[in-house]
Amino acid sequence: MNKYTILLFFIFSLFVSLLKAQDFALFRGTVRNEQSGEPLPNANITTYKPTTTSVTDVYGQFILKTLPEGTYEIQISAIGFKTIKQKINILKNDRSTYDFLLTPTQEALQTVEIFGRKEKSYTNNQSFIGSKTETKLRDLPQSVSYATKELIADQGLMRVGDIVKNFSGVNQFTFYDDITIRGFRINGGSNTQLVNGLRTTTGFWKQPLANYLERVEVLKGPSSALFGNSSPGGVVNRVTKKPLDETRKSLQFAVGSFNNMRALADFTGPMTSDKTLLYRLNIGYENAQSFRDLQFDKNIVIAPSFSFIPSANTRLNFDMVYNDSRSRLDRGQSVFANGDLYSTPISQSMSTANDFLNEQTYMITASLNHHFTNDLSFNASYIKTGYAEDLSEHRSANAYAVDGNGENIDNMVARQVFIRNRKRFMDNLAAFFNYQTRTGTILHKLVLGYDYAQEVLPVGGSQLTASGYRNKDNTGTIARFNPAKIADYMLDSQGNPIPNVSSFDLSNPLKSQQLQDASKYFFASTLVAPTYYHLNAFYLQDQLTFGPLQLLLGLRYETYKDIVNYKTEKADNVYQDVLLPRIGAVYTISPQINIYGTYVQGYNPQTASALSNPNAGGPFDPLENDMTEFGLKTAWLNGKLQLSTAVYQINQKNTLYAAPTADNADLLEQIGKERSKGIEFDIQGQILPYWSIIGSYAHNDAKITHGANNEELNRQKPNAPKNTANLWTRFSIPKGAVKGLGIGFGTNFVDKRNLSLNQDQTIPSYTLFNAALYYTIGKVQIQGNFNNITNKTHWVGGYDYIRLFPGTPRNFLFTLGYTF
Known part of the structure; x- marks a missing residue:
């Protein structure tokens, strides 16, 4: 036995002796919801003089074993419940179990x-x-x-x-x-x-x-x-973010790579002394350039929220989010026609200095919750969304420029110009009753509801398009180049057709990115057709609980109306309806472990144009899908750490494919089928009070199983990686000389993917590493985020090698925050 073993044995023996010398008493109990009688997990129990703490488990139970005999002031609190304080005598030989009942506050009754x-x-x-x-x-x-x-x-x-x-x-x-x-x-x-x-x-x-x-x-x-x-x-x-009944205020200022600057504010609290009126205000300003040439984002966000609680049974909320955005539209990176992904820098874009995208979006939400009794409540929510787009852009024409023989010019990408204005408005109303009752030992939570939604793209949307090749007289354009009719085109000194909009030179991009004179283009004006749809739906759902088993049974009936040729003399209504079931079950194996299974159905209406085209061969059924899923959900460390896994299979059918014949070029066939199956793992929460983590892994096998083109069958679907994995963790030092210092680390893995328009083209897999440092002193927090530390070149998606979407290279963001 070496000296270290003897020392450890001596320290352990001394510790045991000290424990035995104390006259510790046992304090244990259960915390419950006063209204329902159900146990409350994660309730906090605190004793004072000396101060000790405990947290209830999923059964609402707690135990403290290291309190000397005596009288204590205790405090019991839980989120959504009124805190209680009282004095209690704890005796050494007392084996009593104490029951504590907490009264729900208004926020615990939300539906x-x-x-x-x-x-x-x-x-x-x-x-x-x-x-x-x-x-x-x-x-x-x-x-x-x-x-x-x-x-x-x-x-x-x-x-x-x-x-x-x-x-x-x-x-x-x-x-x-x-x-x-x-x-x-x-x-x-x-x-x-x-x-x-x-x-x-x-x-x-x-x-x-x-x-x-x-x-x-x-x-x-x-x-x-x-x-x-x-x-x-x-x-x-x-x-x-919704209002809180306690005052919290924070400011953040951040600067980072690519001339990124942002300022954020978040204020919340009561507006009246009785806390019947609460507010929250979020304001954001962003002015950021990009690693992509000529790209930028300027955003102003104003998001107020108000909650009004006129009584214990009635609550109202008003939300608004307004965003004014100024930017350019980035259509992605193009590479040389030889297909070399690394032949152009990921910074290269097709934009020019006089392109712009201006957008305004607002979302206004109003919600009402009223309790008639403890078991019956009515809920209604309404949201109004408005969107306006003002766009002018130079972009690829989704093809390479061609020479006089119709062959691709390796370093030249054909371009086109869009100038567009359009608006969109959407309304959604959801109203439902919640009713809780028992039949014998079975608890029912019933939901009976109605949904209404509509979307309108109003009259006035239109687009100017400049594309194609100039005709021989330079009086107009021809959409495509046909070498057999080369005499119809205007040619340059090398015998190549002259495009309406100059091509983008990948080997010398600066000239292509400078200010362009749009007055020299031939434009064609097209209508952004006004559209209108609305849906009405009724649904009934019952959550049944008996013992460890919970069942979720739901049924929704929906009617969908779409107007083809909206706002014209040929306007015609197209109707679809569907009945959708939902079945699920959850079984509690232990306080920490639940297993579940579910079967759900879904649908997507076919577009009105496809359904109403007399030559398409319809009417057609909506896209129909269903999913079977089984999973495991667990909670550990008093519910602070969650682990879950799921296995699933999703099927979709009724995809429309073109099936033209010599007599009917518009004919469609409803033959498409898709299948996605896989497994997922997730972990999230706290391992220790100062150690947080989130991580996941997913394997997804997503394929088209039936279609018009046999070449696409049994091939992984576009931009759907077979494997992805993510991890992020943060640890903060709680005490000592470096108290307030924290460190974060994360990694992201995405498997290789097929592109959507050319599935013979792929983008490679990638792994990114990110890190962060935090330091909190009083009300001030300093934060530094460092992303893609290894400067990995990668692509987050793409249509083909003319429209690739590269990921951000190595970058940083420094943030200064102040709470008061």
Whole structure:
């Protein structure tokens, strides 16, 4: 036995002797919800003089074993409940179990999200997205990924497209508001994204900003049974920050690579002494250049929110988000026609100095929650979205320039010009009743609701397009070059056709990127056709609980109306309807472990133009999809660390393919089928009070199983990597000389992908490494984020080798924050 072993044995023996010398008493108990009688996990128990703390487990139970006999003042608190304080005598031989009942505060009774979330961690235990009412995520029979505002802040993020890299099975498709979930694409123009659980729309080109968001959630799989037509991969829900009943104020200023500068403010608190009126105001300003030539973003965001609580049973909330954006539209990187991905720098873009994209977006939300009794409530939410686009751009014509023989010129990309104005407006109303009752030992949570949504693209949208090649008289253009008719074209000194818009020279880009004189172009004017659709839906859902088993049964009936040739004499209504079931089950194996299974169906209406074209061969059924998913959700360390896994298969059918014949060029066939299956793992939360983590891995096999072109069958779907993995962790030093110092580290892996328009072209896999340093002293926090530390050249998506979307090279962001 060496001297170190003897020393350790001596220290251990001394420690045991000291423990035995103490007359420790036992203090244990259970904390419950006063109204429902259910145990409260994660409640905090604090004793004073001496100060000790404990946290209840999933059964609401706690135990303190190291208190000397005596009288103590104790405090019991839980988020959403009134804190209680009382004195208690603790005796050495007393084996009593104490029961404590906490009264819910108003914020604990939410069935629509009106009050803000007070936690300050990577963990969010509750969500409204999966069941139309506040539900524990571990009790939801479907996979949900999320990122809290704390994670967003720690990673220094400002775009939703960057946030989703933390989610299993989710990755970017392009630069834009455009992502892939489990192999299926969704984007801001698809009308299926959600804000506060309500349907909204954006302009597609710019990713939503994140400074006004409480969290970002993704409900995986078809969600039509809850929200109407949506992607079979899932829906993204952006939850805005809501007012708190306590005063919090913060300011942030940040500077970073590529002349990036931002200033953010977040103020919240009560506006009246009785806290019946609460407010929150988020303001953001961003002025950032880019690693991409000529690209920039200027954004002003104003996001006020007000909550009014006239009584214990009634709550109202008003939300608004206004974003004024000035930028250029980046259509991606082009490489030489020889297909060498590295033949041009990732900084090279097709834009010119007089291009611009100006956008204004507003979202106004009003919500009402009224409790008639403790078991019956009514909820209504309405959102109005407005979007305006003013665009002028030089972009690729999706082809290389050609010589007099019709052959590609290796270093020249054909260009075109778009000048466009359009607007879009969307309304969504959701109203539902929640009713809780029992039949014997079975607890029912019933939801009966109605949804209405409409979208209008009004009259006035139009576009000027300059493209093609100049005719021999220079009086107009010809759309495509035909070498057999070369005499019809204007030719240069080398015998090549002269384009309407000069081609982009990849080997000498500066001349192509300078100011261009649009007056020299021949423009064709086209109408951005006005459109209109609306939907009506009724749904019924029951969450049944008996013992350790919970069942979720839902049914939604939806009618969808689309007007083809809207605002013309040929206007015609096109109707579709669908009945969508949802079945799920959750079984609690132990306080830490739940297993679940679910089957859900979804749909996407076919477009009115396809359905109403008399030559298309319709009518056609909507796109139909379904998902079967099984999973495991666990909570550890008193619920502070969540681990989950899911296996799934998603099927979609009724995709339309062109099937022209000699007699009918417009004929369509509804033969397309797609299948996505895979497995996902997620971990999120706290390992220690000062050590947070989020990580995921996903394997996704997403293929077209039936289509018009046999070459595309059994090939991985576009921009859908087979494997992705993500990890981010932060550790803060809680005490000592360097108290307040923190460090963060993360990595992202994305597998190689097929491109969408040319699946013979691929982009390679990549692994990125990121890091961060934090230092907090009093009310001041200094933060530095360092991303893509190894300066890895990579691409986040693409259509083909003319439109590639490169990822950001090595970059940094320094942030100074102040809370008061």
